[in-house]
Amino acid sequence: MAKRDYYEVLGVAKNAGKAEIKKAYHKLALKYHPDRNPGDAEAEASFKEAAEAFGVLNDDAKRQQYDQFGHTDGNFGGAGFNNVEDIFSAFSEIFGGSSVFGDFFGGSARTRSGGRRGASLRCAIELEFGDPIEPVEKTISLRRAESCEECSGSGAKAGTKPTQxxxxxxxxxxxTSAGFFSMRSTCPRCHGRGEVISEPCPACSGSGRKMNEREITIKIPAGIEDGMTMRVAGEGEAGEQGGPSGDLLCDVHIRPHPLFKRAGADVYLELPVGFAQAALGAKLEVPTLRGRKELKVAGGSQGGHVMRMKGEGFPRLDGYGRGDQLVEIVVEVPSKLTKDQERLLREFAETEEQNITPERKSFKDKFKKLFSK
Ligand SMILES: [Zn+2]
Ligand SMILES: [Zn+2]
Structure with a gap:
């Protein structure tokens, strides 16, 4: 099935700003909202189409990809929504915990099952530079709202039930109607819950949730990078009235290393090499993520030359193989010479005049040409 252009779907120009896109989507979402069009399959399809378009155009990276390549099947990793619940849960995050419909539909991010989704929580995880060479487990402690055990989350005192x-x-x-308009608003009596608790559970004061300290062990995949965020599904706050739990989002921070730098799965190392070693070649011991390894530097290596140690980097996040260690040769020129060294070098310099290396010859030739006119 041919897909409509996302800009066309939302009715905005190609250069529309984020606020404009959000506004256009908001309008469509209200128009086609399933609560307003019960049983209308066409409206539901339009609702999903608008959500998908918004999901892409509201995300800078996805939008850029879309602008460049258009619709590429499956390229948007879950931008397409299968059901209306997905849309609600996706947008409760995009709009910072409250649904885009919240202001208009009773201030609640109610899913169709009735319960409100629990809030997502954030945590930070610190790793050493070399930790991601294998999967790691980290235990963090957090305080979160959990379903009250006494009342199984209902908020009603044991033995009683909430009433409609x-x-x-x-x-x-x-x-409520005002002239021609009728407006929906949150029920003032039950605050949108649809039911009233006459005898609240004493353990949670009728909220159905309790704050608990928890230790949670998080499995971190090999190859994780600094600045990435892991989503641990369902480990956020408990939902209300049987709603689903929120997620736990873990921001990963990786400490820098005194010698190594990292780019994706590859590791960079600057290796100081004496100029005689660079000229004559040498076998050197270099540090790697997995211990010391020997590296052969070929005779005549220039400063800035990069050698690749295959497979000595981090595992790739997708599980396919490892990155490499890239070793850049930094030629060190001695700043202090012993008498003997200086004598040898001077002898060497004298031989150099007759024995010009190819690179220097080409430089000299070009230099000559430059002033020969
Ligand atoms: Zn309770
Ligand atoms: Zn009510």
Whole structure:
């Protein structure tokens, strides 16, 4: 099936700014919202189409890819939504915990199952530079709202049950009309819950949730990089009224290394080499992520030359193989010479005049040409 252009779907120009895109999407989402069009398959399709377009155009990286390549099947990794619940949960994150519909639909990010999704939590994980050469487990402690055990999250005292709210008949929202317009707003009696608790659970004061300290062990895959964020599904705060739990987002920080630098799965090392070693060649011991390794520097190596030690980098995140260690030769010119060294070097310099190396010859030739006119 041919897909419509995302800009066309949202009815915005190619150069539309983020605010404009958000506004256009907001409008469409309200128009096609399933609560407003119950049982209307066409409206639902339009709702999904708009959500997909927004999902791509609201994300700088995805938008850039789309501008460049257009629709490329499967390239947007989950930008397509299979069901309406996905859209609600996706946008509760995009809009910082509250649904885009929140302001208009009773201030709740209610999923269709009725319960509100729990908030996502963030944590930070510190790793040493070399840690990602294999999978690591880190235990962090956090404080989060969990479902109350006493009342199984219902908020009602054990042995009692919440009763349906009489003002909204369990819908959580009420319609008020002003002239021609009718507006939906959160039910003031039950605050959108649809039910009322007459005898609150003493353990959680009727909220259905309790704050608990938890230790959570997080499995970190080999090859993780500094600045990446891991999503641990379902380890955020408990949902309300049977809603799904939020996620735990872990920001990974990797400490710098005194010798190594990293780019993706590759590791960089600057290796100081004496100029005689560079000229004559040498076998040198170099540090790698997995210990000392021997590296052969060929005679005549120039400063800036990069040697590749295959497979000595980090495992690739996708699980396919490892990066390399790239070793850049830095030729060191001695700043102090012993008498003997100086004598030898002077002898060497004298031989050099007759024995011009190819690179120097070409430089000399070009130099000559430059002033020969
Ligand atoms: Zn309780
Ligand atoms: Zn109510």
């Amino acid at each position: 709210c009489t003002q909204c008949q369990g819908a959580g929202v009420v319609m």
